[in-house]
Amino acid sequence: MGTSHRTAPGAQPATHAARRRGSVLEQAILDAALDQLGAVGWKGLTIEGVAARAHTGKAAVYRRWPSKLELVAESLKSGIPPLIDPPDSGDLRADLVSLCGWMREQMYSRSGLALRALMDECDRTEGEYFAEVILGRVVDPVKELIAAVVRRGIDRGEVRPDATCKLVADVVPAMMMYLHKTSGCDVQHKDLVQVIDQIMMPLLRADAPGDRVPSSADGGVR
Numbered sequence: 001m002g003t004s005h006r007t008a009p010g011a012q013p014a015t016h017a018a019r020r021r022g023s024v025l026e027q028a029i030l031d032a033a034l035d036q037l038g039a040v041g042w043k044g045l046t047i048e049g050v051a052a053r054a055h056t057g058k059a060a061v062y063r064r065w066p067s068k069l070e071l072v073a074e075s076l077k078s079g080i081p082p083l084i085d086p087p088d089s090g091d092l093r094a095d096l097v098s099l100c101g102w103m104r105e106q107m108y109s110r111s112g113l114a115l116r117a118l119m120d121e122c123d124r125t126e127g128e129y130f131a132e133v134i135l136g137r138v139v140d141p142v143k144e145l146i147a148a149v150v151r152r153g154i155d156r157g158e159v160r161p162d163a164t165c166k167l168v169a170d171v172v173p174a175m176m177m178y179l180h181k182t183s184g185c186d187v188q189h190k191d192l193v194q195v196i197d198q199i200m201m202p203l204l205r206a207d208a209p210g211d212r213v214p215s216s217a218d219g220g221v222r
Contacts, residue, residue, distance in 0.1 A: 028054045033075035038113035042121040079111040086148035092158040095149045100192040143169035159204045
């Protein structure tokens with residue numbers, strides 16, 4: 001006769017995983033949406049695919065997020081990491097290098113990959129829907145970090161006083177995206193150092209050419 005195997009009172013059978021509920025299941029769905037967005041892009045993402053990756057049924061997804069737009073927006077909000085404090089080493093270049101290193105890490109993180117996939121594929125209407133996440137939680141806060149480093153440089157006399165134009169804070173993020181798209185490769189640390197040394201430092205330094213009075217060799221006053 002065979003031996004009977006009994007499960008201890010209150011224990012789950014070894015062949016069945018415990019059923020996830022509530023916040024645990026919701027987080028699994030949000031993580032799956034973020035992974036799917038990075039893997040297949042905005043256009044390739046489906047509720048069915050997210051449900052399969054989360055090991056749940058699509059009804060469980062629809063009960064919480066009635067549309068793909070709402071699900072992806074919530075997954076991005078959940079997945080975007082908290083901001084760091086602006087670097088403050090007392091040296092402008094060192095702070096820019098440190099900040100750009102952190103920006104690069106975020107760019108190639110799971111949430112960064114998902115965010116770039118979304119920005120590459122969503123149309124204008126969809127872009128407007130995601131503006132609060134893209135601008136309010138990523139673009140504007142990162143630009144404010146750069147602006148904070150620049151303001152401290154002004155206070156120390158390293159940066160020319162009028163270098164407060166909003167376009168100044170656009171330079172590094174714009175160059176990172178440009179380098180990524182045109183090279184087809186990940187932006188490397190050395191690339192960011194070049195952007196800082198060849199663009200940002202000459203642009204920001206207190207003795208920038210724009211701070212001096214043009215001479216006759218410059219073609220006169222412009």
